Amino acid sequence: MHENKGNVYSLYKCRVLRVYDLTDDVKLFLFRFEDPDIAEKWTFIPGQFVQLSLPGYGEVPISICSSPMRRGFFELCIKKAGRVTSKIFELKPGDFVGVRGPYGNGFPMQEFEGNDMLLIACGIGMAPLRSVFMYALDNRWKFGNITVINSAKYGKNLLFKKELEAMRDVAEAENIRIIQTVTRDPDWPGRIGRAQEHIRYANTRPDKSYVCLCGPPQAYHDIFTKLIEHGYNPKRIYVTLERRMKCGVGKCGHCIAGTSTFLKYICIDGPVFGYYDIISTPGLI
Ligand SMILES: Cc1cc2nc3c(=O)[nH]c(=O)nc-3n(C[C@H](O)[C@H](O)[C@H](O)COP(=O)(O)OP(=O)(O)OC[C@H]3O[C@@H](n4cnc5c(N)ncnc54)[C@H](O)[C@@H]3O)c2cc1C
């Protein structure tokens, strides 16, 4: 995997190749490194993030949502939230951005090998989990059964809805189950209810599974409870967290959680944390 040897702040110039509308306020951007040397060497672990910068506007941390197996290119799925992301929304193919990273720990993909994987995404949480899923598809033989539960309030907010829907039937034959559910949409023809209500339909064997979870932290406790009720091992539950960040490399202290004697930096100790880290670190969620 990529090592930030030398300057951890190295900024790489990247060109926007494609922009897709995923929902009303989320776009998918495909980038390519300008420097062919970097394009060849740069890689990451699913769950890691980059700092994306626009000169004159600022920088934002964004999870990488593509598979690390696709060298030279990477994708970011970005929700219009405020000042910098609104400006990113104006980017067109051919424009340039600056990218630092990859940063953070990522999911322990090697530990997952030989096991089933249950991926639970709420809203924009599908972004980092798509990277895990794409990596698992690119390395299908390394993993057992896989279920993706993709949830949102309304059908129109389900990220990668069409992509996941398109692969659903073929995926079943490969022991991959795709469940898309919404909580508040009377017009949605598919499954209704929160993500945790669909854990029972997963094809993953609780005693042989790892769980990756990403969504709003306030949903985590209910999902943990349901997972444990269904027999999933808390030691094998991983979540990814978001915090306001500045440096992304453990220097500025912006992303710290915990107590004065027990600190966690979301940018370097995370953004992926295990269940026991979450419940034992005050303020982590
Ligand atoms: C590790 C990590 C991975 C992330 N991955 C993604 C991703 O894949 N896609 C994506 O769209 N966004 C992601 N985010 C969130 C993204 O970084 C923020 O939405 C962005 O920084 C907002 O910047 P802005 O200048 O547009 O908004 P601002 O003008 O700074 O703020 C607008 C609103 O967004 C809120 N906000 C700002 N920063 C954050 C944050 N870090 N987390 C939650 N709310 C925030 C503010 O409180 C405010 O309400 C990630 C954040 C982290 C820390």
Ligand code: FES
């Ligand atoms: S963002 Fe600076 S220490 Fe984490």
